[in-house]
Amino acid sequence: MAETTTPTPTETAAPALTAPRREPRGYSVRSLPGFAVIAIFTFFALYAPILILVTYSFNAGTSLAIWEGFSLRWYYQAAANEAVQDAAIRSLYLAFCAATIATVAATMAALATTRTRRFPGKTMIYALINQPLMIPEIVTAVALLIVFAAIKVWTGHTSMIYLIAAHTAFCVPFAYLPIRARLETMDNTLETAAQDLYASRWLTFRRVTLPLMWPGIVAGLMLAFVISLDDVVITEFVKSAGQETIPTYMLGQLRRVVTPEVNAISTVILMAGVILVALFFRLTSRRR
Amino acid sequence: MSAQAETPFPPGALEREAETADTRRRWLLSLPAIAIIVCAAAGPLLVMVIYSFLTPGDYGNVKWEFSLEGWMNTIVQRDIFDDTLIWADAHLSIFWRSFSLSLITTILTLIIGVPTAWFVATQPPGRREFWLFLVTVPFWTNLLVRTIAIQELIRSEGVINLVLLKIGIIDEPLQMMFTDFAIGFGMTYVYLPLMVLPVYAAVDKLDFRLVEAAHDLYASRWTAFRRVILPLIKPGIIAGSILVFVPCLGAYVTPRVLGGGKNLMFGNLIELQFGAGRNWPLGAALSLMLMAAVMVALIFYVRITSREKADG
Amino acid sequence: MKTLAITASALALAASGAFAQELNIYNWGNYTNPKLIEKFEAETGIKVTITDYDSNDTALAKVKAGGHGFDIVVPSASYVPIWIGEGLLAETRPDQMENAKNLDPVWIDVDWDPGRHYTVPWQWGTTGVVVNTKYYDGDIDTSAIFLDPPDELKGKINVVPEMGDVMGLAIMYHGGMPCDDDRELLRKVRDTLVEAKQHWLGMDYGNIEKFAKEDMWAGVNWNGSTFRMRLANENIQYGYPKEGYVVWMDSVAVLKDAQNMEEAKTFQNFIMEPENAALISEFARYANGILGSDEFMPDEMKTAREILIPEELKDKGVFIPTCAPETQALYTRIWTDLQK
Numbered sequence: 001m002a003e004t005t006t007p008t009p010t011e012t013a014a015p016a017l018t019a020p021r022r023e024p025r026g027y028s029v030r031s032l033p034g035f036a037v038i039a040i041f042t043f044f045a046l047y048a049p050i051l052i053l054v055t056y057s058f059n060a061g062t063s064l065a066i067w068e069g070f071s072l073r074w075y076y077q078a079a080a081n082e083a084v085q086d087a088a089i090r091s092l093y094l095a096f097c098a099a100t101i102a103t104v105a106a107t108m109a110a111l112a113t114t115r116t117r118r119f120p121g122k123t124m125i126y127a128l129i130n131q132p133l134m135i136p137e138i139v140t141a142v143a144l145l146i147v148f149a150a151i152k153v154w155t156g157h158t159s160m161i162y163l164i165a166a167h168t169a170f171c172v173p174f175a176y177l178p179i180r181a182r183l184e185t186m187d188n189t190l191e192t193a194a195q196d197l198y199a200s201r202w203l204t205f206r207r208v209t210l211p212l213m214w215p216g217i218v219a220g221l222m223l224a225f226v227i228s229l230d231d232v233v234i235t236e237f238v239k240s241a242g243q244e245t246i247p248t249y250m251l252g253q254l255r256r257v258v259t260p261e262v263n264a265i266s267t268v269i270l271m272a273g274v275i276l277v278a279l280f281f282r283l284t285s286r287r288r
Numbered sequence: 289m290s291a292q293a294e295t296p297f298p299p300g301a302l303e304r305e306a307e308t309a310d311t312r313r314r315w316l317l318s319l320p321a322i323a324i325i326v327c328a329a330a331g332p333l334l335v336m337v338i339y340s341f342l343t344p345g346d347y348g349n350v351k352w353e354f355s356l357e358g359w360m361n362t363i364v365q366r367d368i369f370d371d372t373l374i375w376a377d378a379h380l381s382i383f384w385r386s387f388s389l390s391l392i393t394t395i396l397t398l399i400i401g402v403p404t405a406w407f408v409a410t411q412p413p414g415r416r417e418f419w420l421f422l423v424t425v426p427f428w429t430n431l432l433v434r435t436i437a438i439q440e441l442i443r444s445e446g447v448i449n450l451v452l453l454k455i456g457i458i459d460e461p462l463q464m465m466f467t468d469f470a471i472g473f474g475m476t477y478v479y480l481p482l483m484v485l486p487v488y489a490a491v492d493k494l495d496f497r498l499v500e501a502a503h504d505l506y507a508s509r510w511t512a513f514r515r516v517i518l519p520l521i522k523p524g525i526i527a528g529s530i531l532v533f534v535p536c537l538g539a540y541v542t543p544r545v546l547g548g549g550k551n552l553m554f555g556n557l558i559e560l561q562f563g564a565g566r567n568w569p570l571g572a573a574l575s576l577m578l579m580a581a582v583m584v585a586l587i588f589y590v591r592i593t594s595r596e597k598a599d600g
Numbered sequence: 601m602k603t604l605a606i607t608a609s610a611l612a613l614a615a616s617g618a619f620a621q622e623l624n625i626y627n628w629g630n631y632t633n634p635k636l637i638e639k640f641e642a643e644t645g646i647k648v649t650i651t652d653y654d655s656n657d658t659a660l661a662k663v664k665a666g667g668h669g670f671d672i673v674v675p676s677a678s679y680v681p682i683w684i685g686e687g688l689l690a691e692t693r694p695d696q697m698e699n700a701k702n703l704d705p706v707w708i709d710v711d712w713d714p715g716r717h718y719t720v721p722w723q724w725g726t727t728g729v730v731v732n733t734k735y736y737d738g739d740i741d742t743s744a745i746f747l748d749p750p751d752e753l754k755g756k757i758n759v760v761p762e763m764g765d766v767m768g769l770a771i772m773y774h775g776g777m778p779c780d781d782d783r784e785l786l787r788k789v790r791d792t793l794v795e796a797k798q799h800w801l802g803m804d805y806g807n808i809e810k811f812a813k814e815d816m817w818a819g820v821n822w823n824g825s826t827f828r829m830r831l832a833n834e835n836i837q838y839g840y841p842k843e844g845y846v847v848w849m850d851s852v853a854v855l856k857d858a859q860n861m862e863e864a865k866t867f868q869n870f871i872m873e874p875e876n877a878a879l880i881s882e883f884a885r886y887a888n889g890i891l892g893s894d895e896f897m898p899d900e901m902k903t904a905r906e907i908l909i910p911e912e913l914k915d916k917g918v919f920i921p922t923c924a925p926e927t928q929a930l931y932t933r934i935w936t937d938l939q940k
Contacts (some may be wrong), residue, residue, distance in 0.1 A: 030410045030496060032403070039407030043422065044399050046480070048447070049437035050426045056437075064436050065809040066832060079443055081465060081634070083650065107320040111319035119311040123320045123590050127583055132329045134537030134582040136555040139575040142562050143332035147663050152667025169328035172321050174482070177527040182489040184523035215492045219485035223531075226427035226481065232541065236658060241624040241669035242649040250432045252629010252652030255805050256884060257828060258436065264337070266429035273428050281418050346925040347682045348661055368933050369783055378940035418892045435808075443815055465815060548802025549761050552939040563657040564763045565932035566925065 054270070057263035064260055074264040081261070084249060088265050091229060091245040094160065098167035099175070099224035104113050105168075106175035106224075107217055111209070114183040130177075132170040140170070141237035148238055157241040166229045174227045175220035182216025317534065340572035346387030348566045356490030361575055379557065379574070386554035389543060390536035393475040397532050401483030402506065402525065408484070409491035416492065423484050431478070435545045439465060443521050474546035479536065483528035490524025526589075534582055538575075603893060607884035621646040623863040626663070627671040628850065631723075633883030640870055646863045663688055663790045671858035672867060674722050677849045678764065679711040681922045690854045692865050694720045699872035707849070707889035711921060721889030723824075723880060726909070726917060727765040727846040729839040730821040730829065740839035741913060743773040745818050747796045754799040758810070758819035761803040763935045765846050766793075766820060768920050772844030779923040781930060790934045797938060803929055811836060813838045818911060824885040827906040840913040847917040849889070 056076070061068030078084055106129075113125055132140065148162045190212065194204040232247035240249060250262055340358045342350040355448045417483040426434070441447050442464040449461040464470055494517065502512040518525075540555030552560070554574075561571030621644075621654055625632065629652035637648050651670065653659040656679045662668055664686060675683055683689050694700060695708070695716040713719045729745040736752045744750075746757050747770060759766060768778040770793055776785045801816060808825060810816045812832035821829075822824030826838040840887065852871060854864040877888040887907050894902060901907055909917065923931070 032406060033509065035403035035406050038400060038403035042404045042480070045477070046423070046426050049434055049441055049477070050429065052440050052447075053429055053433055053437040062833070063809050064433065065440050065810060076714070101324070107325055109318040109321035112314040116310075116314065117307075119307070120316060121311075121315065123587055125315075125322065127587055128325055128330060129318075129321055130530070130534075130586060131325060131333075131579070131583075133534045134538075134579045134586075135333070135575050136540070136557045136558050136578070138540075138555065138562055139336055139572065140329055140333065142568070142571075142661070143335045144328065145662060146335050149334040149662075149665035149667040153833050156669065165324070165328040169324050170549040172325055174531065176321065177531055178489045178524075181486045181524040181527035182493060185490050185493040185520065196939075205516070212406045212493075216489040219420065221488045222420065223481060223485050226424050229428060230431045232431065235652070237662065239651070240667070241626070241651050244651055246430055247432070248652060249629065250430050251293055251654045254432065254654065255628070256630040257808060257825070258432070262430055262433050266433055270425065270428050274425060277418075277421050279413075281421075344925075344929075346685070347922075349664065358773060365933070368930050369787055378936045381940045382936075421783065443810075443813070465810075466804075526919070545804070548758075549804050550797065550800060550802055550939065552936065556939075560932065560936065562661075563655060564928075566657075566928055567932065567933075 017150075019250070027204035050270070053263050054267050056260050057267045059260050059263075062259050063261065064258055073200060075268075078261050078264045078268075083244065083245060084261065084265055087244045087246050087249045088269060090160075090243065092269065094163055094167055094245060095225050095228040097164045098171050098228040099221055101164075101168045102224045103175040103179075103217060103221045106172050106220055107179055107213075109172075110176055110179040110183055110213075110216075113121075114180055115186070115188060133234045137231075137233040140166075141234045144234065145237040152240070160243065160251045162238050162240070166234050167231060170231070170234065171224035171228050175224040175265045176178070178219040178223060179213065179216040182213050182219075186212055318418075336572040336576060340569050342569050344567045344569055346566075348562075350568050356570065358567075358573040361567075361570050363571050382552050382557050383554050385535050385551060386539075389471065389475065389553070391534050392472055393479055394529050394533045396472060396476040397479050397483040398525070398529065401480055401528065402487055405484045405487035405524070406491050409488050409494070416488075418482065420485065420488055424481050425480065427481060431541065432545070434478075435474065435542060438477060438546065439470075442470055442473065466546075466550070468479055468547070471543050471547040472569050474542055475539075477534065478542050479532045482531040483533075486527035486531065487521060488523040490521040490527075494520055530586070534586075538578065603802070607757040609701075621860065621863050623648045623672065623860050623867060624670045625650045625672045625674075625867070626653060626659060626668070627672075627674045628652065629766040631674070631850075631884055633879045636871075636876060636883070639876065639879070642866065644863075644866055644870070646866065648861075654906060660686075660705050662758050663822060663933055664799065666857070669859070670855060671860045672847040672852060672854055672863040674850050674852050677710070677712045677851065678718060678920045678922050680853070684718060688856055689718050689859065690856045690861065690864075691717050692854045692868060692880040693717055694868050694872070697869045697872065699869050702872050702874055702877075702890050702892060704889045710849075711919065713851065719853045720872055722850045722852050722871070723884060723886035723888050724847065724849035725821065725886040726823045726825065726840065727760075727762070727769065727848065728826075728841055730811065730819055730826045731839060732811065732817040732833070732835050733837050734814075735817045740837055741842050742839070743769050743841040743845075745839065745841075746800070746820055747773050747792050749796065749799045749818070753818045755801060756815075756817035757800045758807055758816045758821075759800055759803045760805060760820050760822070763911055763931060764920050765848075767931050767935070768846045768918070769820065769841065769844070772918065773841070775843075778846070778918060778920040781924070786930060786934065790937060793934070793938050794898075802912070803939075808832065825905055827901075828883050830906070831900075840916060842913060842916055843920050844916050845913075847919050849919075 056064050058070050058072065059067060060071035060073060109125065109129055113122060144166055150160050190208050191204050194208045199207070230247060232251050235245050236248050236251060246262065246265065339350050341354055341356065343355045343357070344354040345351050361376065362379060363376055364373050367374050376511070404423070408416055408423065411419055444461040444463065444465070448464070452458045453461065498516055498520070499512055502516045507515065538555045540553045540559060543553050544556060558571045558575050561567045561574065623646050623649060627650060632650055637650065639650055640646065651772050656676050659673060659675065660679065660682065663673060692896065702723070707721050729740060731740045731742065731745055734751055737749060745753065746759055749757055770789045771778060771780050771785065774785055774788050774792070776782065807816060808829050811829045814833070823838055826836065829836045852868055854861065854868065858864050871880065872890055874890050874892035875896050877890035877893040881888050881893065881901065882898055885901065
């Protein structure tokens, strides 16, 4: 896509201007020794615990670690447990809303703060956007509890909006940094060219900038989604009556006994996600 | 949508005007992100700034009496037995533990994450996003059941020990559960996507003709990596390192569960003050200090990198 | 058959959305038997929503901040006086309710709520020691198990990360009482804890599997959780330290700003019914404070050493009172020092 742009100026950029010679090399420049091995090991290591987790969702016993034979009892139990289903749906809904809003906001902010001269307030914007990363969750959680509780008392309104706002805020830096990293590896050449060809700003953005930065946006969105899905401390403090999510439901179990019911729920969410995304890729790759 | 190039303007007033307009546009564009953070993160934190200057309430919360105890106690405390003023060495050693854990986790995620991101980004174009998705899929499950599964892997009779015993590398099972190894392993696992995704975003954009050119100029693969590839994907590596290192400093759920909780992390220390310790001002002061330290480091970093760019 | 009918009617009610009345319960996670709630909904037509918390401090902070929407909360004994003192609880007079006759007299005039003007017993239990007798066959009714561990158990000990309980056990080991602020005593307590900690494997919750699979051999634990461990591994035994062990009780209280006051009172009365109290115990494996609930309990609970305290150790159990703020601050410092 972007093969014609020159990279950010570095001392090594100069050789790009020389005509490429095609000498047979014994290897591809795209492969680095050992990298593929590490990557495959990583994928293996990433999925090993997941395999265990999925296995124990079929456990006949009540334990997450003592195998007592195959059974679907936890799937039946989860299917009968309205509270845990509500929590799962609420978690997904919350992560979807927070990640989407955060990614849109982060994309705009990243466009504004990269590939530019220093302008007044640039550092401040940068620091502010990254602020949620810098403080342990418990502190933000207590601060939000105090402020949001006051708003709840004042307005009498206790919907999911508080949780969505809180989640969106801490998701912004997780979406912002990958997008910013992507933008920093791009320069303005193509956009300038497009505008020279009388493309409007919007058209230039839609047809040139957006496709170029798309991988960064996808990476940011995925990160924000899993970060929101896993959050427990802030949710615990902000939630109102009946606003349980899967992580807070689990946290409550920690002191008592953790059963494979959550493994079953996790497995279902996992499968739904994989199928959904596989379908999506299937469809989009056909179109290509 | 206005992030486009600064086309060369004639010098003088026109330029300044254009610059002001540009600045305004950039602020407007950042506004949604800033608004969300001010409303639901940074703004409410002002409450904590105020609380850090108050007196602890008897049973949690605060009393509205001004006090510098909270800030003072972050560094010096009265000895509980003879009332002399002593350094709060517990706070320092706990901070040091969190700091080294963050550093180790960042290095480990770099070693594992960069090659993984590279692998994903060098897949044929249509498949990259799918591989990327595969990196995040494990994180759709719940943190706690995932951590329990990790412990299952590393227990004395867990899969890792069984395999190692079978191939004869070790003679008796290794004690890995509740060790520093367990924390490092688990933290690397949990924080890996935070490194892989930003690095991927940078590698995906890499112009491989530059790497070819370096090889054509007889650079070894290592030199090419160090002198060509690394500088080009640096923004991704930096973004990933920030995303791993900074949240790691205040993390406490994962190190607690995996490390067996014998030693406090900085996040635990703060949590203790807001919980059973009932000293909210101290908790607030400790966390504000942490935030200030990280923020100074980040701003310093931004200044340095933007100077580099200006020089370049 | 009866439960089936009740379940069916509860489901029918839920499906039709016919609940005119609601009740919001804020309780410890995984602590409420779904069968109890189904029965309550079927009998009263009140729709119940349960929300979890994981610590007394979180619950207190949230309710104090306001805007929470809860009607009922289940604080531990040492926190009840704080809740009352902060004016957060409604004086519902459970002692005058219809089912108050079922209250075990032992649990009526309690320190934290004399005469039961605010709270109804939910469950009570003890914090003691757990030992896998396969690895150690000495006396297990002592805190020395974790404070001065025998060589056989060193390196395999787990202590639950509960400041109040662990400090309480350690102070009683040295002859004091919980909330003691005698500096010399506390110095001994700190030194003992710091010395003993070298021999601990961890300070962790949720370790039923690790005990059952013998990754851990001994430690501090709650009785109900030890009961579950023993069901998974018969070598595991629960000990009541003769130096003194901790007794705790969680009680059901109604919040002053409850929006469903009458429904909440109905619930308080409902759980004093022996059959219903037995449902509570059946689920979380702790005893309740209601007379006559025994006959509805599962058989294995009637004889379990974890539930039935041996006669000679009955008087060694101590309730942790609400410590003075200054004492609590001292304990926090020792707790921090222990884990620095």
